[in-house]
Amino acid sequence: MRAPHLAIATAVFLTIACSSGKKAYERGDYYEAVTQSVNRLRQNPDHSKSLEALKNAYPLAVEYYEQEAKNQIASNAPLKWKSAIESYNTINGLYELIRQCPGCKKVVPNPKEYYAEIGPLKEKAAEESYNLGIDALMKGNRMEARRAYFNFNDAQKFVPGYKDVVEYLDKAKFEATLKVVLEQIPVPRRYDLSGDFFQDKVESYLRNTYTETTFIRFYTPGEAKGENLQVIDQVVRIEFDDFSVGNSVLREKTETYSKDSVRVGEAKVNGKVVPVYNTVKAKLTTYHKEVMSQGTLSMVVTDAKTNGVLDHKKYSGQYVWVSEWARFNGDERALAEPQLRLCRLREQQPPGPQDLFLEFTKPIYNQLTSGIRGFYQNY
Incomplete structure (x- = not known):
């Protein structure tokens, strides 16, 4: 049962x-x-x-x-x-x-x-959980500290404020938590704004995912220094190995189109006005411009005590901005409606370098957060 x-x-x-x-x-x-x-x-x-x-x-x-x-x-x-x-x-x-x-x-x-009968048992349950918590905490390792935390939490539920359980809850939580320093290497100065945005987005994800309810905490180097963190378990280093922004390619294509039996005017025949049909032609030049931005980000997880590499992955992203337009000489009646719509367009200016940087890092961000989540799911 x-x-x-x-x-x-x-x-x-x-x-x-x-x-x-x-x-x-x-x-x-x-x-x-x-x-x-x-x-x-x-x-x-x-x-x-x-x-x-x-x-x-x-x-x-x-x-x-x-x-x-x-x-x-x-x-x-x-x-x-x-x-x-x-x-x-x-x-x-x-x-x-x-x-x-x-x-x-x-x-x-x-x-x-049995509501009345449970009351007297809670003090004894709090005592046993508290003592088990103390025993586990004294073993001095992270997994036992986690066990201690849950025992102290039980004691707190049975008898709120039992002895110094609140203090021990904080101590056990701190010792049970894997402490990870996240190092993000800045991108070149030209892309500082976009690089900062990417870094802030990653740090925000970690803060929102690994909250007080988890046993993992990520620190920036500044936070670790500010809190005088004596013990660091792991270091996650994130760096763009290689990237290029704004590589432009222009493709131009010229073709001649014709259409038969198009009414081009009128003429008098035997005193009567009749339509005149002929073949019309147009020379169409189409333009296809691509601006490509791409890069690769490296994530390395190391043991802070031994410097041993625990995980190393690379994530790639690409963004291609496209502009298409066309021009023609000749009779527009030789062209189809999609071609005419293209002719009504003009060359567009691509986004600035920082916007292009942000676009190609979007798929990298998704891969990176998935990789972090996968690596730490068993901690």
């Missing part, structure tokens, strides 16, 4: 809407039998199979978790008080489910709850 909380029980409702609870009862899963039958009775208070399942399963579920709590309290398990509270909270969850189900009162008029 399992001991989910009330929120999990609510989620179960969404997936078992048509179950009466009878099958769960028959296989000995009394908790699920109760939750399924309660859900069905909320929809149909007179559903006979659900009433029977609830009547049979509820006392057995309560008995099971009561015994679980007693067994934990009698054991030498390191978190026995926490486990006992969880078992009693499971019974309380069933109490709330039945209390909010009018049809359930027919077979369970007085559901059992």
Whole structure:
């Protein structure tokens, strides 16, 4: 059997809407039998199979978790008080489910709850979690510090402000956090504004992704110095290895077009005015201008203590700005409408170097953030 909380029980409702609870009862899963039958009775208070399942399963579920709590309290398990509270909270969850189900009162008029009994256990649960936190923190490594943090957090939940748990929470969080210094090498002076924008965007991503709820923190070199950071675990170095901005190519193409049977005028024949048809021609010159910007960024992750390379990746990006226009000599009737639309265009000036720099770094930014996320997903 399992001991989910009330929120999990609510989620179960969404997936078992048509179950009466009878099958769960028959296989000995009394908790699920109760939750399924309660859900069905909320929809149909007179559903006979659900009433029977609830009547049979509820006392057995309560008995099971009561015994679980007693067994934990009698054991030498390191978190026995926490486990006992969880078992009693499971019974309380069933109490709330039945209390909010009018049809359930027919077979369970007085559901059992353990709110009063949990109170005295919280002090003991806080003490055991606090002591386990101290033991883990004294081992002096990052993974044990993370374990200590969760134990201190449990102690704080059981008894807010227990001893000096708030201070130890901060200490454990700091020691459990992987501290990474992000070094971004500036681009040449001509592109300072765009380079700063790229750097700010990367730093903003890291701040928003690796928040106080994670065990990874990224520092700029200035932040690490300002906080007098004594221990650095890793260094991430980001640098544009190579890039070019504004390489221009102009392609020009001239073709002659003709169209037959085009009315070009009128003439008198035997005293009558008749249309004159002929072949019209036009010489069309089309222009295709491309301004290409591209570059490669290198990301190297090193161990701050050994200088060993932990990861090294390169990311490339490209942006091509295009302008097309055309000119013609001759009769415009020889040209199709798309060609005429092109002739109404004029050569456009490309964006400035800084804007071009920003454009080709957009795909690099996406690759870089994905690479960082992938590397640190297991930390």
